[in-house]
Amino acid sequence: MNGLKTxxxxxxxxxxxxxxxxxxxxxxxxxxxxxxQSEKYLEQLLLPLRRARxxxxxxxxxxxxxxxxxxxxxxxLEIVQLLQGPVTxxxxxxxxxxxxxxxxxxQALESCxxxxxxxxxxxxxxxGHTPDIPxxxxxxxxxxxxxxxx
Amino acid sequence: MNGLKTxxxxxxxxxxxxxxxxxxxxxxxxxxxxxxQSEKYLEQLLLPLRRARxxxxxxxxxxxxxxxxxxxxxxxLEIVQLLQGPVTxxxxxxxxxxxxxxxxxxQALESCxxxxxxxxxxxxxxxGHTPDIPxxxxxxxxxxxxxxxx
DNA sequence: GATAATTCCTATTAAGACGATATGGATTAG
DNA sequence: CTAATCCATATCGTCTTAATAGGAATTATC
Numbered sequence: 246m247n248g249l250k251t252x253x254x255x256x257x258x259x260x261x262x263x264x265x266x267x268x269x270x271x272x273x274x275x276x277x278x279x280x281x282q283s284e285k286y287l288e289q290l291l292l293p294l295r296r297a298r299x300x301x302x303x304x305x306x307x308x309x310x311x312x313x314x315x316x317x318x319x320x321x322l323e324i325v326q327l328l329q330g331p332v333t334x335x336x337x338x339x340x341x342x343x344x345x346x347x348x349x350x351x352q353a354l355e356s357c358x359x360x361x362x363x364x365x366x367x368x369x370x371x372x373g374h375t376p377d378i379p380x381x382x383x384x385x386x387x388x389x390x391x392x393x394x395x
Numbered sequence: 396m397n398g399l400k401t402x403x404x405x406x407x408x409x410x411x412x413x414x415x416x417x418x419x420x421x422x423x424x425x426x427x428x429x430x431x432q433s434e435k436y437l438e439q440l441l442l443p444l445r446r447a448r449x450x451x452x453x454x455x456x457x458x459x460x461x462x463x464x465x466x467x468x469x470x471x472l473e474i475v476q477l478l479q480g481p482v483t484x485x486x487x488x489x490x491x492x493x494x495x496x497x498x499x500x501x502q503a504l505e506s507c508x509x510x511x512x513x514x515x516x517x518x519x520x521x522x523g524h525t526p527d528i529p530x531x532x533x534x535x536x537x538x539x540x541x542x543x544x545x
Numbered sequence: 546g547a548t549a550a551t552t553c554c555t556a557t558t559a560a561g562a563c564g565a566t567a568t569g570g571a572t573t574a575g
Numbered sequence: 576c577t578a579a580t581c582c583a584t585a586t587c588g589t590c591t592t593a594a595t596a597g598g599a600a601t602t603a604t605c
Contacts, residue, residue: 246396246397246482246483246484246508247396247479247480247481247483248483248484248485248486249484249485249494249495249501250563250564251563251564251565252563252564254494254495257495257496258493258494258496261496272579272580272581273580273581274579274580282565283565283566285565285566285567286564286565286566288581288582288583289564289565289583291581291582292582292583295581295582302580302581302582303573303580303581304571304572304573304579304580304581304582305572305573305574305575305578305579305580305581306573306574306575306578306579306580307573307574307575307579307580308572308573308574308579308580308581309580309581310581321500329397330397331397332396333396333397333398334396334398334399335398335399336398343408344399344404344408345399345404345407346407346408346411346520346521347520347521347523347524349523349524350471350515350519350520350524351399353511354508354511354512357507357508357511358396358504358507358508361503361504361507362504365500369500370496370497370500371496371497373497373499374497374499374500376499376500376503400592400593401592401593401594402592402593422550422551422552423551423552424550424551432594433594433595435594435595435596436593436594436595438552438553438554439593439594441552441553442553442554445552445553452551452552452553453551453552453602454550454551454552454553454600454601454602455549455550455551455552455601455602455603455604456549456550456551456602456603456604457550457551457602457603457604458550458551458552458601458602458603459551459552460552
């Protein structure tokens with residue numbers, strides 16, 4: 246959560262280009278020029294994007310990459326999970342993990358972020374839609390009101 | 396966001412010990428034995444905790460560390476920010492960053508997590524309080540309903 | 546005051562993650 | 576056939592972070 250990885254930033258810009266190309270395949274070379282990145286690096290990012298069926302490829306001359314689906318049907322969550330890794334605070338399975346002390350708290354935070362991101366499409370991101378005030382997790386029945394005071 | 400850092404996990408366990416000690420100073424040595432960690436490593440974590448005034452120290456013989464405040468007045472957010480780093484997705488100041496495409500989205504996610512964590516105290520964590528269903532960000536007035544379809 | 550217990554501080558090492566590059570193979574239009 | 580293009584893997588270098596090391600400063604006790 247400490248900043249976006251470069252792979253995600255660049256990946257988003259790739260998807261931006263593909264989205265604006267609208268059905269016309271873009272070559273890695275074109276993207277490399279427009280994004281000022283090396284072709285090889287972009288290829289490395291396009292590989293998982295293709296395997297996850299977020300983009301499609303056409304091989305041979307006049308080939309290139311396309312968005313596999315309309316941008317409105319690609320969620321921010323799948324992009325992030327793919328290029329930045331899963332949104333996890335604590336992976337422990339048990340309910341009382343000795344390391345993180347309270348898995349439910351971390352799981353709630355994960356759900357908070359995931360539920361938010363699955364609700365935002367690539368089209369939303371490109372359109373610059375601004376989200377509203379966020380919700381936040383609330384403690385359950387065990388919670389003692391006023392425990393935090395000020 | 397890819398898993399909790401070791402420093403945070405161990406830091407939380409330190410705070411757990413101090414919380415249960417209730418005013419009686421604990422030495423680094425004691426904590427090292429009970430947590431099965433090296434004294435030197437714990438010292439390194441206690442340093443920022445003390446500077447942030449989350450713990451207090453007593454020097455000399457019969458010295459040790461104490462919680463600086465009751466656990467109910469220590470928020471999860473400050474612990475996380477201190478030992479894991481700030482909760483940031485994108486640090487760009489401008490509203491249309493070329494790298495992350497849409498700062499408001501990331502800022503909303505940050506706020507979502509921060510607002511949740513500031514609401515959870517160390518006491519809550521130790522008590523194993525389980526948070527409710529999380530809220531999530533919602534797109535603002537520009538949002539087109541049904542944009543995501545399925 | 547000497548001594549021992551303890552915190553305090555900085556430097557250094559070790560291992561892993563990640564950005565980036567390099568090299569070559571596979572596919573296909575013309 | 577050949578050139579354009581995607582496909583795949585291996586490798587290198589840098590930065591972050593966990594962990595160690597060594598010693599300085601403080602203070603209770605005798």
